[in-house]
Amino acid sequence: MFIQDPITEKMKPIMAQIADEIKKSSKIIIRYHNDADGITGALAIYLALKPKRILNYQNRGVTYEPSDALSDIRNLQYEEAPLIILTDFSTNSESREARQLIKKSGIPLIIIDHHPIEEQIKKEADIYLSPWEIGGDSFYTAGWMCCEIAKLLGLNTEKAEELSKIALTGDKSIHYDPEEKDKEKSIVLDYIGIYSKFPNTLEFYESVLNDRILFTSISSQAMEKLEEIARVADKFSSIKKINFSNREIKIVILQLDKIVKTFSFPSKSKATGAVFDKYNEDTPFVLIGYGQKLITIRSNLQAQEIGFGSDIIVKKIKENLSDLILSGGGHPGASAMKIQSNSAKIIVNEILKLS
Ligand SMILES: [Mn+2]
Known part of the structure; x- marks a missing residue:
């Protein structure tokens, strides 16, 4: 565990509960915020579950839209044990209508997020994991929490920690002092996150992280744009x-x-x-x-x-x-x-x- 303190102790039972819920389900939809923190979190859970049936979608911005909620309901409506996981987004007031649609559909909903809470959403999710609910703050990032859950689901520690570091770096958490390579990876994921509109995005992220040449080419493009902005x-x-x-x-x-x-x-x-x-x-x-x-x-x-x-x-x-x-x-x-x-x-x- 990257962070160890009383807050993370309080998170552990909730994380275990989430892992159990995931194990019990027959088909899962995971939606995630399209930045390095959201991407790494979803990727960790995805890698842990492979080849279990898991559909993944990335969300542009932090609002869960009713149209996406309806699409999720349609995709899961005939499943025996469906599950929807939303991470690093969906806790703002603009997402309320979509959250309520899921609630009313009866499909179990898990929300893992670290954005400051705008309203009580506990009632709208079956399990809600947020540092804010237990005296913590945004530095316990969503991606980091997902990586801890992925470990409980069997993802190897080395991979989970690689992704954890990117998550904490991407959202500038005080709980991790990043190396250059973490910064580069988080920038590359942020970059792809903004521009990718194709399906199976998580697999593409994983392949980019593992392909030195592709990674370097995207990295240099993203760095150029950041330098340009600073200039x-x-x-x-x-x-x-x-x-x-x-x-x-x-x-x-x-x-x-x-x-x-x-x-x-x-x-x-x-x-x-x-x-x-x-x-x-x-x-x-x-x-x-x-x-x-x-x-x-x-x-x-x-x-x-x-x-x-x-x-x-x-x-x-x-x-x-x-x-x-x-x-x-x-x-x-x-x-x-x-x-x-x-x-x-x-x-x-x-x-x-x-x-
Ligand atoms: Mn985040």
Whole structure:
């Protein structure tokens, strides 16, 4: 187990329960978020179960759509012991209708996710594994939890840990200090995740991880795009200094819509991360990226230490401008908010006024 603490102890019985449920089922659908964390989690369970009947679909974004729920019901309707697993997505309020469709169909539903909870979803899933339910946070990533479950299902430890490392790296968990090769793998999976529309995607991910030449070619393409983003970011950034509890904080404000396109690599969130990493400041530093409907925030450790962590910023803004914030959450290093269209400037100004 990569992480060992009281939270993971509380997770163990739930993980065992999930593994049992999986063993009992005759046909499984697994759906996963199309980023490195979601992909590695689904892949671990998939590899553990092979050649058991398992259908896999990747989900663009974090919302489970009613159309997908209906397709899942159709695919499983004549099964003796069907099961649906959703991982690294589907716990936001926009997914409620789809979750309720599954609930009403009577097909067992397992949700494994680490996104901050927007609402109580316990009643809508037969088993819900989330660190937030037991006093943890997003650093216990969905992919890592799935890898632990995959071990219980017989996946060998070496493979499970390789995938775990990619999952924790992809979502910047504090529980693992990544090596270069983990970073490269997570970027490659993120890249393919955004562009793949073909079936049997999990098998393709596994083949790419095992094919040095293919892996390197995709990696170099993805790296070029990340470097390009970091290079042009300056043109679309402004720098502010604010005083907060007697310390100066450097804040960079980045126009995300100018540097990334929707549905292309990198996503707005990964682009924010790439630009943040480029700065590498050792005094309090915060990066705010904004688009039409989204704000992403990264805070370095020095900013977190003086009380200007991303999660606190989001919490305060939600209080001050509740009308403009549709949802938001995250952890001290990285958070995001969904906002009313074209309200970003007002919100950024409000952040600059926080003290
Ligand atoms: Mn994740």
